[in-house]
Amino acid sequence: MERQTGAVSSIHLDRLDRVRAAMADQGVDVTLLSVGHDLPYLTGYHAMPLERLTMLVVPRDGEPTLVIPRLEAPRVEVLPGVFSLLPWDETDDPTALVAKLAAGASTVAVGDQMWARFLVELLPQLPGATYRRAVDVVGPLRQVKDAVEIAALQAAGAAVDRIAAELQAGRIPLVGRTEAEVSADLGERIRAEGHERVNFAIVAAGENAASPHHHPGSRVIREGEIVLCDFGGTMAGYCSDTTRCVVTGEIPAEIAEAYEILHAAQQAAVAAGRVGVPCEEVDRAARRIITDAGYGDYFVHRTGHGIGMEEHEDPYIVEGNSAPLVAGNAYSVEPGIYVPGRWGMRLEDIVIATPDGPLPVNRSDHALVALS
Ligand code: ZN
Ligand code: ZN
Ligand code: ZN
Numbered sequence: 001m002e003r004q005t006g007a008v009s010s011i012h013l014d015r016l017d018r019v020r021a022a023m024a025d026q027g028v029d030v031t032l033l034s035v036g037h038d039l040p041y042l043t044g045y046h047a048m049p050l051e052r053l054t055m056l057v058v059p060r061d062g063e064p065t066l067v068i069p070r071l072e073a074p075r076v077e078v079l080p081g082v083f084s085l086l087p088w089d090e091t092d093d094p095t096a097l098v099a100k101l102a103a104g105a106s107t108v109a110v111g112d113q114m115w116a117r118f119l120v121e122l123l124p125q126l127p128g129a130t131y132r133r134a135v136d137v138v139g140p141l142r143q144v145k146d147a148v149e150i151a152a153l154q155a156a157g158a159a160v161d162r163i164a165a166e167l168q169a170g171r172i173p174l175v176g177r178t179e180a181e182v183s184a185d186l187g188e189r190i191r192a193e194g195h196e197r198v199n200f201a202i203v204a205a206g207e208n209a210a211s212p213h214h215h216p217g218s219r220v221i222r223e224g225e226i227v228l229c230d231f232g233g234t235m236a237g238y239c240s241d242t243t244r245c246v247v248t249g250e251i252p253a254e255i256a257e258a259y260e261i262l263h264a265a266q267q268a269a270v271a272a273g274r275v276g277v278p279c280e281e282v283d284r285a286a287r288r289i290i291t292d293a294g295y296g297d298y299f300v301h302r303t304g305h306g307i308g309m310e311e312h313e314d315p316y317i318v319e320g321n322s323a324p325l326v327a328g329n330a331y332s333v334e335p336g337i338y339v340p341g342r343w344g345m346r347l348e349d350i351v352i353a354t355p356d357g358p359l360p361v362n363r364s365d366h367a368l369v370a371l372s
Contacts, residue, residue: 009079011148015042015141016064016082022137023060029105031058031134032098032122036113037309038138040237043083045076053094053118056083057101067097099125109134135314143306143314144328149238150352153307153330156240157350157361159193160232164244164364167229170371175223175248179203179216186231195233195240199311202230202243209245209344212301212336224249226343226368232311239311241332242362243348246369258295258337259345259368265289265335266347266366269303269317273333273351273358279321286335287319295337304332307350329353330361 019042023031033039033056040046043066047054052069063084068076070087078085086101088094099122102108108126110119111134119131145153163186166172172185186201204214206225214228221227225248232241247255269286283303290299304317307330315323317331334348345368350361 009082011146012042012044012079013082016058018141019058019137020060022140023058023109026132026136028107028109028132028137029060030102030107031109031111031137032056032102032114033058033111033134033138034114034118036111037313038111038134038142041138041142041309043076044079046237048072051117053088053098055094055098055114055118057098059101059105065101067094067101069094095121095125098122102126102129105129107132109137111135111138139314142308144326145308145330145352146328149308150328150330152236152238153240153350153352154361156195156233156235156238157242158363159195159235160190160240160242161362161364162193163189163231164229164242164362167244167246168365168367168369174221174227174246174371177221179205179208179214179219179221182221182227182229183216186229190231190233190240193235195235197234198231199233199239199241200231202228204228204344206343207341210338210340210342211344212338212346221248224252226255226345228344228346230346230348237309239307239309241307241311241348241350242364243334243346244364245345245347246371248371251368251370255343255345256368258293261290261293261295262335262337262345262347263366263368266333266349269333269335270349270351270358270360273325273331273353275327275353275355276324278324279315279317279331280319282317282325282331282333283319283321286333290335290337298337298339299335300338301336304334304348306331325353327353327355 055067058064073087182203183201187198203216205221209228230243265286272285302318305312336346338344352359
């Protein structure tokens with residue numbers, strides 16, 4: 001137990017050291033992090049989104065302080081030598097405590113998800129300070145997953161792959177059930193596979209599959225149609241996300257043909273994900289194939305998103321993102337073809353960029369399986 005705490009605190013200490021180095025590089029005097037995922041990334045503590053202020057104050061030099069409501073303090077696993085706790089009582093002014101810790105800072109970096117309320121209250125208490133987004137100092141670190149994070153993503157990915165395999169083996173009943181029923185079934189399986197949270201379980205049948213983020217509803221799944229399932233959750237703090245399609249019966253020729261194009265596009269984009277390649281090139285690799293086949297107008301979204309503690313985070317695999325892939329980037333590759341009013345399809349794997357090339361996290365069958 002002691003050894004485990006030691007290992008955990010060295011991970012967080014290392015991350016905080018790198019944040020402080022980035023702050024020094026960028027001339028940031030203090031970084032303020034409230035709700036959101038930067039806080040657990042640096043401290044292991046996940047703040048509840050409460051009206052009571054929780055804020056990690058990270059000075060460029062010296063130990064960070066977690067300003068926290070006293071009633072929440074027992075939930076914090078204190079990491080000695082990493083950060084200290086400053087609990088506040090119901091009659092205290094927590095913003096004044098933060099301002100005191102940040103006094104004298106001229107450049108302040110603020111987490112994206114800090115509530116506007118806290119920032120508005122803080123502004124007059126740090127006169128003359130200029131503000132930046134903390135994503136500049138924490139984001140580049142969070143985009144590069146370390147070995148512990150990669151293992152967590154792989155474990156979460158393997159868990160949803162087992163559900164995908166059940167789907168493809170016909171062991172998740174589809175015909176005669178509503179999309180919502182199948183979605184609830186997937187959600188239960190995501191939990192049973194060890195996730196602490198279900199983030200989404202999209203089930204879209206036939207023409208509904210043409211809507212990429214379709215909300216599963218009362219539509220009953222029939223025989224002979226495509227069913228798109230895109231599901232994921234959070235397991236030990238890290239997210240899973242995969243999409244597989246099946247057909248309830250014989251696969252119509254048009255759908256078989258389109259799926260071959262989709263599969264080729266997805267594979268090309270996975271293969272394009274080498275270290276140093278701009279993110280937009282991965283998008284182009286998929287889009288080129290779908291466009292050349294005449295379905296370009298039906299591929300209506302970016303090819304992928306980064307994934308980690310959040311389902312959608314940097315780096316985004318999209319035209320216009322010229323940032324090169326870095327070893328440790330984790331992202332989805334999920335091209336789709338959506339023909340309005342008729343059918344849709346998507347194929348999604350999480351991939352990790354490594355010096356040896358792209359490492360797919362998801363391993364379930366890529367085939368469009370015909371379920372009889
Ligand atoms: Zn997905
Ligand atoms: Zn995704
Ligand atoms: Zn394949």
